[in-house]
Amino acid sequence: MATTTRADAKTREEYLNLHRWMCMAKALDDRMHILVKQGRAPFVGSSRGHEGIQVASTAAIGPDDWLVPHYRGLANAIVRGLTMKEWMLAVFAKAGDPLSAGRNLPGGCYSYPRLKIAPVSQVVASWIPKAAGIAYAARLKGEGSVTLCTFGDGATSQGEFHEGVNFAAVHRLPVVFVCENNSYAISVPIRLQMANPDVADRATGYGVVGVTVDGTDVPACYEACREAVARARRGEGPTLIDAKIWRINSHTSEDNHLKYRTQEELAEASRHDPITRFGAWMVERGWLTAEGAAKVQAACDAEASEAADWAELEPDPLPEDALKHVFA
Numbered sequence: 001m002a003t004t005t006r007a008d009a010k011t012r013e014e015y016l017n018l019h020r021w022m023c024m025a026k027a028l029d030d031r032m033h034i035l036v037k038q039g040r041a042p043f044v045g046s047s048r049g050h051e052g053i054q055v056a057s058t059a060a061i062g063p064d065d066w067l068v069p070h071y072r073g074l075a076n077a078i079v080r081g082l083t084m085k086e087w088m089l090a091v092f093a094k095a096g097d098p099l100s101a102g103r104n105l106p107g108g109c110y111s112y113p114r115l116k117i118a119p120v121s122q123v124v125a126s127w128i129p130k131a132a133g134i135a136y137a138a139r140l141k142g143e144g145s146v147t148l149c150t151f152g153d154g155a156t157s158q159g160e161f162h163e164g165v166n167f168a169a170v171h172r173l174p175v176v177f178v179c180e181n182n183s184y185a186i187s188v189p190i191r192l193q194m195a196n197p198d199v200a201d202r203a204t205g206y207g208v209v210g211v212t213v214d215g216t217d218v219p220a221c222y223e224a225c226r227e228a229v230a231r232a233r234r235g236e237g238p239t240l241i242d243a244k245i246w247r248i249n250s251h252t253s254e255d256n257h258l259k260y261r262t263q264e265e266l267a268e269a270s271r272h273d274p275i276t277r278f279g280a281w282m283v284e285r286g287w288l289t290a291e292g293a294a295k296v297q298a299a300c301d302a303e304a305s306e307a308a309d310w311a312e313l314e315p316d317p318l319p320e321d322a323l324k325h326v327f328a
């Protein structure tokens, strides 16, 4: 009979957390789509398909490290400690929204200083040099923190990608760059974005370590990210991780991917759902049962629905507060 070691139990506990965080993100995502259809919420930038690499990369850093996520990073924020109620306050643009006090597109533009989540921007790639700057500042202050910066494949075509990665490489800054490569920039497929689809190959040009990982394989992502974080902490500079994933939904609720993706491709994308894959992996190891996995998802779905109903009734921002937090 197999014995469970203390190390196994710790790993199992960690992996159960990763699974639960992914289910939380899916529950919020699904609920937001319902709310948009009902005309109760304005917008969703879906993270479906991205959850695996998002929870793995964020769980690999510690509470004193910095997260500089892209606008699709719901699961990243959940791992940092964002609650469903907080997220729904942002979705309904309520006064108590801790992300932008009801001012910005839900998930699109926000920051959460308490959780060390640096400002999220809609301006594609603009946050990549900022991540390098945050890491540089942290080093000057002797913080010892690592900065995790995430972005899509389309962002790597922007000048800011080059500037940010190059600066971090030259100064051997403790940054982990993670490309969540879903092979689309809205409707532009990767073959029209880059001649070499392997973003990690560019690492050589910058003199940093490049790693390609199947972004739907949670344990592989977790290992790759933990190694990159350890490398950064040892003072060995940045890592560029290319996590290959499948975008399951349209770019946002404003987009209809049926106009540029075939039904066959969408069916294939749904076969690469990292939540299903990771759940099955946990079941295979005996760390979760199929019923247990379904129960976790059902509990998260119920919590997301309750959070939405609660947040919708919270107070709206006051008109006289409209200019608060506005610099000029």
Ligand SMILES: Cc1ncc(C[n+]2csc(CCOP(=O)(O)OP(=O)(O)O)c2C)c(N)n1
Pocket (backbone or CB within 6 Å): 072, 122, 123, 124, 151, 152, 153, 154, 155, 156, 182, 184, 185, 186, 251
């Ligand atoms: C500088 C800039 N150019 C264009 C846009 C419009 N835009 C918003 S998201 C997006 C696609 C980005 O694709 P990618 O970086 O692959 O990330 P994904 O949304 O697929 O996760 C574009 C072109 C923008 N917001 N900012």
